[in-house]
Amino acid sequence: MQLNSSISAVITGGASGLGRATAKLLASHGVKVAIFDLQEDLGEALASEIGGVFCKVNVTSTPEVDAAFAKARAAIGQERILVNCAGIGGGAARTASRDRQTGEVKEYPLENFERIIQVNLIGTFRCITKSTAGMLTLEPLPDGDRGAIVNTASVAAEDGQIGQVAYTASKAGIVGMTLVVARDLSGEGVRVNTILPGIFDTPLLQRASEAVKAALSAQVPFPKRLGMPEEFAQLAHTMITNSYFNGEDVRLDGAIRMAPR
Ligand SMILES: NC(=O)c1ccc[n+]([C@@H]2O[C@H](COP(=O)([O-])OP(=O)(O)OC[C@H]3O[C@@H](n4cnc5c(N)ncnc54)[C@H](O)[C@@H]3O)[C@@H](O)[C@H]2O)c1
Numbered sequence: 375m376q377l378n379s380s381i382s383a384v385i386t387g388g389a390s391g392l393g394r395a396t397a398k399l400l401a402s403h404g405v406k407v408a409i410f411d412l413q414e415d416l417g418e419a420l421a422s423e424i425g426g427v428f429c430k431v432n433v434t435s436t437p438e439v440d441a442a443f444a445k446a447r448a449a450i451g452q453e454r455i456l457v458n459c460a461g462i463g464g465g466a467a468r469t470a471s472r473d474r475q476t477g478e479v480k481e482y483p484l485e486n487f488e489r490i491i492q493v494n495l496i497g498t499f500r501c502i503t504k505s506t507a508g509m510l511t512l513e514p515l516p517d518g519d520r521g522a523i524v525n526t527a528s529v530a531a532e533d534g535q536i537g538q539v540a541y542t543a544s545k546a547g548i549v550g551m552t553l554v555v556a557r558d559l560s561g562e563g564v565r566v567n568t569i570l571p572g573i574f575d576t577p578l579l580q581r582a583s584e585a586v587k588a589a590l591s592a593q594v595p596f597p598k599r600l601g602m603p604e605e606f607a608q609l610a611h612t613m614i615t616n617s618y619f620n621g622e623d624v625r626l627d628g629a630i631r632m633a634p635r
Contacts, residue, residue, distance in 0.1 A: 375454065375519045375615055377403035383455035384446055386410040386433055386501055389417035391576030392526060393459030395603030396610045398424060400455065403611075408446035408453065410439075410460065410501070426450070433460045433497030443504055452512055454521045455614055456505040458498045461526060461544075463578070465490050466537040487540040494544035498525055502555060506564055520563035522614045525552065527570045529625055533632035545570075549623045556621035565620040567613040572627025574601040594628040601626065 375381070383400050387393040388409035394416075397407045401424035410431045411417045421428035427449040429442035446453065465486030472479045502523060509521035527545040534542030548568055556566040573579070573590050579600065582590075591599045609626050613619045 375515060375517065375522055375617060377405050377611075377615060379404040379406065381455065382406045382408070382446075382450045382453040383457065384408045384410060384443070384453045384501070384505060385457045385459060386431075386497075387458070387460030387526075389413040389420060389428075391459070391578070392571065392574060392603050392606045393457065394420060395607040396457050396459065396524075397426065399604070399607040399611055400457075400614075401426060405455065406450035408442075408450055410442050410446075433501060434492045436500065439500055439504060443508065447508065452508050453505060454509060454512065454515075454519075456501060456521070456523045457610055458501055458523070458525045460497055460501075461494045462490060463541055465540045467539075468537055469539055482539065487543070490540040490544050491547070494541070495547040498548055499551065502551075502566075506559060506562075509564055510562055514563045517617050518563050519565065519617055521565070523555070523564065523566045524610045524613050525566070525568040527568050527623065529570050529572050529627050529630065529632060531570055531623075532625075535632050536635040552623050553621045560620075565613075565617070567619055567621070568623045569606060569609055569613070570623060570625040570627070571606055572601055572625070572630045574603060574606060576603060593633075594630045597628055599628075601628065 383405050385393045385397045388397045389411035401407050407426035409417045409421055409428045414430050417428040429445050431438045431442035467482050469482050514520045525548050527548040530542045531545035531549045552568040
């Protein structure tokens with residue numbers, strides 16, 4: 375897929391971090407970008423900076439997602455690109471735990487599990503199915519591409535750490551979807567790939583102290599630093615523009631393999 379001003383993109387979680395860097399990179403190639411996010415101030419500011427449109431949306435809500443796609447398509451046309459970056463962490467707890475002093479036993483709080491699956495996994499799939507339904511109304515481009523989708527999982531999908539069962543399950547679900555969605559859409563010219571980021575320097579980590587950042591950086595074999603959002607955007611760009619890239623889950627992590635904790 376060649377990027378130019380005839381191409382539109384939707385980027386969920388595009389107001390911040392990895393999605394923001396991807397929005398800026400695509401816009402620098404002329405692509406018209408719609409930012410789907412909860413964060414109105416950041417999203418509106420970025421949209422005006424890059425000449426795009428901001429759509430306030432919670433990806434867990436079907437009516438809000440429908441309204442956001444309608445607004446985006448009215449403003450910039452039917453998208454050929456969807457980049458799913460909206461996601462949350464948190465909910466850390468062991469599968470079950472026992473207090474060694476009191477003997478008290480606790481189950482994992484299932485509401486945390488449901489919340490994280492709703493945003494990260496079902497929110498991603500909701501945007502995939504609704505975006506591809508729109509893409510299928512377009513004619514393919516000269517190279518045969520009708521559309522391209524990039525999802526964001528995490529190295530946690532493969533190296534889940536203690537307490538991260540909900541986040542890991544949500545991201546492993548995204549990894550598991552990649553090939554089947556690519557196969558589902560293979561007759562229609564829509565490609566689907568997923569990035570598994572290691573530890574990236576996004577607003578989440580920018581709040582961490584320099585000592586914490588240094589400790590995280592030291593765990594990365596090479597280069598010994600956190601990933602930069604622009605490096606994520608560069609891989610998303612390759613997945614979108616290289617027409618032979620399809621059905622792949624790719625780690626982008628400086629060779630880190632997360633320890634149990
Ligand atoms: N930063 C990392 O080290 C890292 C590592 C692995 C995976 N990831 C994944 O990358 C993605 C982007 O993370 P980031 O680091 O850029 O974080 P971020 O917090 O900077 O950006 C995430 C964006 O998603 C938006 N969002 C969250 N829930 C939403 C919802 N329900 N509806 C709409 N928008 C919502 C947030 O408002 C935010 O703007 C996430 O899926 C995260 O799990 C990040």
